Amino acid sequence: MKAVIALLxxxxxxxxxxxxxxxxxxxxxxxxxxxxxxxxxxNPATEARARNLQRQxxxxxxxxxxxxxxxxxFAADVRHLxxxxxxxxxxxxxxxxxxxxRYGDFILMKPPLQPNTWLLWxxxxxxxxxxxxxxxxxxxxxxxxxx
Amino acid sequence: MTGELGxxxxxxxxxxxxxxxxxxxxxxxxxxxxxxxxxxxxxxGLLVFVALAFGVLTYAFVTSDFSIIDVxxxxxxxxxxxxxxxxxxxxxxxxxxxxxxxxxxxxALVAGxxxxxxxxTSGALGVQGLLAAAFLLFIIFTSNPFLRLDxxxxxxxxxxxxxxxxxxxxxxxxxxxxxxxxxASFAYAAAALLVGEDxxxxxxxxxxxxxxxxxTCGIALxxxxxxxxxxxxxxxxxxxxxxxxxxPWLIATALLHSALATEKSGAFRTWTLLxxxxxxxxxxxxxxLVRSGVLSSVHAFASDxxxxxxxxxxxALAIGGALALFAWRAPTLQGGAAFEIQSRESxxxxxxxxxxxxxxxxxxxxxxxxxxxxxxxxxxSVGPPYFALTFAPIFFALLLLVPLGPQxxxxxxxxxxxxxxxxxxxxxxxxxxLTVLALVSPRSVSATGAFAVAGWLIGASILDIRxxxxxxxxxFAAALAHAGLGISLMGVAGTTLWRSEALSVLAxxxxxxxxxxxxxxxxxxxxxxxxxxxxxxxxxxxxxxKVSTTLLPEHRFYPAEGQDMNDTAIRTTxxxxxxxxxxxxxxxxxxxLRAYVSPLAPLIWLGGLVMALGGFLSLWGRLRVKEAEPxxxxxxxxxxxx
Numbered sequence: 001m002k003a004v005i006a007l008l009x010x011x012x013x014x015x016x017x018x019x020x021x022x023x024x025x026x027x028x029x030x031x032x033x034x035x036x037x038x039x040x041x042x043n044p045a046t047e048a049r050a051r052n053l054q055r056q057x058x059x060x061x062x063x064x065x066x067x068x069x070x071x072x073x074f075a076a077d078v079r080h081l082x083x084x085x086x087x088x089x090x091x092x093x094x095x096x097x098x099x100x101x102r103y104g105d106f107i108l109m110k111p112p113l114q115p116n117t118w119l120l121w122x123x124x125x126x127x128x129x130x131x132x133x134x135x136x137x138x139x140x141x142x143x144x145x146x147x
Numbered sequence: 148m149t150g151e152l153g154x155x156x157x158x159x160x161x162x163x164x165x166x167x168x169x170x171x172x173x174x175x176x177x178x179x180x181x182x183x184x185x186x187x188x189x190x191x192g193l194l195v196f197v198a199l200a201f202g203v204l205t206y207a208f209v210t211s212d213f214s215i216i217d218v219x220x221x222x223x224x225x226x227x228x229x230x231x232x233x234x235x236x237x238x239x240x241x242x243x244x245x246x247x248x249x250x251x252x253x254x255a256l257v258a259g260x261x262x263x264x265x266x267x268t269s270g271a272l273g274v275q276g277l278l279a280a281a282f283l284l285f286i287i288f289t290s291n292p293f294l295r296l297d298x299x300x301x302x303x304x305x306x307x308x309x310x311x312x313x314x315x316x317x318x319x320x321x322x323x324x325x326x327x328x329x330x331a332s333f334a335y336a337a338a339a340l341l342v343g344e345d346x347x348x349x350x351x352x353x354x355x356x357x358x359x360x361x362x363t364c365g366i367a368l369x370x371x372x373x374x375x376x377x378x379x380x381x382x383x384x385x386x387x388x389x390x391x392x393x394x395p396w397l398i399a400t401a402l403l404h405s406a407l408a409t410e411k412s413g414a415f416r417t418w419t420l421l422x423x424x425x426x427x428x429x430x431x432x433x434x435x436l437v438r439s440g441v442l443s444s445v446h447a448f449a450s451d452x453x454x455x456x457x458x459x460x461x462x463a464l465a466i467g468g469a470l471a472l473f474a475w476r477a478p479t480l481q482g483g484a485a486f487e488i489q490s491r492e493s494x495x496x497x498x499x500x501x502x503x504x505x506x507x508x509x510x511x512x513x514x515x516x517x518x519x520x521x522x523x524x525x526x527x528s529v530g531p532p533y534f535a536l537t538f539a540p541i542f543f544a545l546l547l548l549v550p551l552g553p554q555x556x557x558x559x560x561x562x563x564x565x566x567x568x569x570x571x572x573x574x575x576x577x578x579x580x581l582t583v584l585a586l587v588s589p590r591s592v593s594a595t596g597a598f599a600v601a602g603w604l605i606g607a608s609i610l611d612i613r614x615x616x617x618x619x620x621x622x623f624a625a626a627l628a629h630a631g632l633g634i635s636l637m638g639v640a641g642t643t644l645w646r647s648e649a650l651s652v653l654a655x656x657x658x659x660x661x662x663x664x665x666x667x668x669x670x671x672x673x674x675x676x677x678x679x680x681x682x683x684x685x686x687x688x689x690x691x692x693k694v695s696t697t698l699l700p701e702h703r704f705y706p707a708e709g710q711d712m713n714d715t716a717i718r719t720t721x722x723x724x725x726x727x728x729x730x731x732x733x734x735x736x737x738x739x740l741r742a743y744v745s746p747l748a749p750l751i752w753l754g755g756l757v758m759a760l761g762g763f764l765s766l767w768g769r770l771r772v773k774e775a776e777p778x779x780x781x782x783x784x785x786x787x788x789x
């Protein structure tokens with residue numbers, strides 16, 4: 001039982017790995033960005049939030065990179081949009097919804113949970129449960145033979 | 148002339164592979180001694196001719212023979228020799244030839260070593276012959292590296308500068324040694340199904356180990372390359388090409404563990420066969436993903452589908468054929484080992500459940516967007532956040548269980564006693580967690596958890612090594628491999644959770660700080676490389692007022708290819724990397740400078756190396772005791788060795 005609780009705790013713990021990726025050390029770091037993101041937030045918490053959001057978005061013109069990393073003009077525009085929306089007091093979810101409505105779900109690094117992605121999100125855990133059940137029956141059978 | 152020699156060698160190789168396939172499969176009949184001899188002989192011949200073809204292509208690249216299309220498209224006279232050679236496999240045609248070369252090396256080893264029974268070896272050679280024939284057909288008809296170009300150009304188009312790097316020169320051969328190494332296990336498994344012979348796991352074990360070691364090194368090498376070459380300080384991007392190499396590794400890891408149980412106690416016979424088939428299937432799917440062009444866009448794939456369809460048919464035949472054979476023959480294998488719920492076997496089974504689920508994550512995450520796009524044009528991206536929510540918890544749970552396995556006996560173990568014997572490891576986990584909590588702010592659950600698990604893994608490995616004091620070196624293989632996991636985990640956690648970064652536009656003489664470091668920008672010089680022009684930044688790492696060292700990140704431009712790229716400067720203390728990338732020229736001598744401090748980053752690759760070393764120890768032990776233990780039922784000494 002202890003192991004189960006520990007396992008659940010760990011699952012919860014690992015879930016936040018990406019969002020906490022590399023918080024910027026100083027708020028002037030982003031202000032000198034490769035592209036013209038002049039509007040960096042002086043409040044470190046808000047800046048961290050913006051950077052975090054930018055990492056959750058895919059640059060549509062350079063494929064592999066996130067909006068945060070990409071040096072493309074498109075990424076600069078989206079960074080600007082994100083920051084505008086933050087100033088307008090929108091929540092992270094609202095900002096992501098806004099961008100997904102404008103550019104399609106492709107822009108979200110984390111695919112939304114909706115009918116056409118249910119299988120995507122559930123498949124690994126279905127395999128885990130199915131494998132676990134088959135495994136359990138195998139072990140039960142082997143232990144019956146053993147006694 | 149040389150091109151035609153290569154072409155001819157390929158044709159001979161194709162003929163020999165067909166002979167090898169037919170005679171190898173015929174040789175599975177008890178009386179067909181002659182067929183078995185022919186199969187072995189043609190395996191050697193296959194290697195000779197494929198090596199000849201590969202040598203010819205290498206010669207064409209080294210001598211810049213631009214009358215061959217492949218060379219003209221991918222090479223350049225000014226390229227340094229090492230990149231002329233690595234250019235052979237840095238393109239589609241050449242890399243497929245490398246694939247077949249590796250396949251024929253493994254076939255020659257199977258024929259030369261003659262591990263397992265005669266009929267089993269013959270069947271394995273037959274299957275390898277079929278695979279070689281399929282890939283040779285693919286090369287000759289859709290990806291021929293020896294096609295001519297008339298008139299020949301004076302200069303070649305060059306090679307993507309990203310690939311002109313020592314790390315990436317070695318990466319593909321290493322990865323292919325792993326990918327294709329799984330074909331040997333696949334061939335043995337298929338042969339075991341045909342012949343109905345047990346003990347194939349024992350014959351195939353060295354091949355599984357070699358494949359696993361090569362995959363481990365290949366993935367580590369690729370990730371290291373991405374780290375220092377791409378200029379973002381990241382080490383893993385969940386890019387489909389990376390995922391394509393991770394999937395076979397996960398299955399190969401599961402296979403190593405499951406095959407051990409099959410060999411030692413006869414458990415999971417059919418499952419191990421299925422894993423051997425699945426492992427190579429993942430290699431094939433990986434090849435398809437990388438080679439068909441389906442990744443860049445489903446539509447790009449559809450516009451020139453010849454290669455993609457050929458590989459798809461090949462995959463369908465290989466996987467479908469093997470699964471059909473499995474469905475037909477597996478029920479005839481006598482199964483049903485006896486072991487208790489608390490036993491090494493149960494733990495290995497659990498290991499397999501988690502590894503397969505982890506592989507399912509990567510598989511679904513990689514292929515789902517492609518399938519969705521192909522079905523109705525819906526575009527979604529599956530990026531790092533998806534894997535952080537699915538792969539990470541599953542793999543983390545697996546890591547928690549790792550230390551328990553080696554503490555349990557085969558057949559009948561005692562979980563309570565195992566748990567009790569691990570108390571010191573638990574103590575080390577606690578110390579690691581408390582240290583992180585005490586020393587690092589802000590406090591984070593992820594970091595604390597990751598270091599606790601790393602302490603748990605490393606502590607358990609130390610206990611395991613102490614317990615086996617005085618045993619043969621190979622007895623420490625598992626302990627080392629498991630400790631490697633812990634070491635890598637610390638590196639991954641340190642880099643992702645504690646990285647600091649800074650980005651500034653600096654004029655000469657200005658300074659910036661990143662983490663504990665102060666950097667002074669001393670301007671940029673223009674340097675000329677063999678085939679590039681570089682802006683070399685001179686960045687002084689300050690120690691008070693003194694300059695302690697100068698780092699030289701470069702921004703290179705390759706005129707032949709018309710591309711530019713970063714050459715990062717990394718200064719490592721072993722515990723912490725200072726990572727510099729020179730950005731754009733902002734005019735007036737001012738440049739953008741990106742700096743990262745990645746704590747513990749080197750541990751990621753050190754852990755990979757330690758894992759591979761564990762594999763080597765096991766392999767070494769295997770090859771040494773080969774003659775000593777002819778019986779399939781291994782004596783107690785070999786049990787302890789694992």
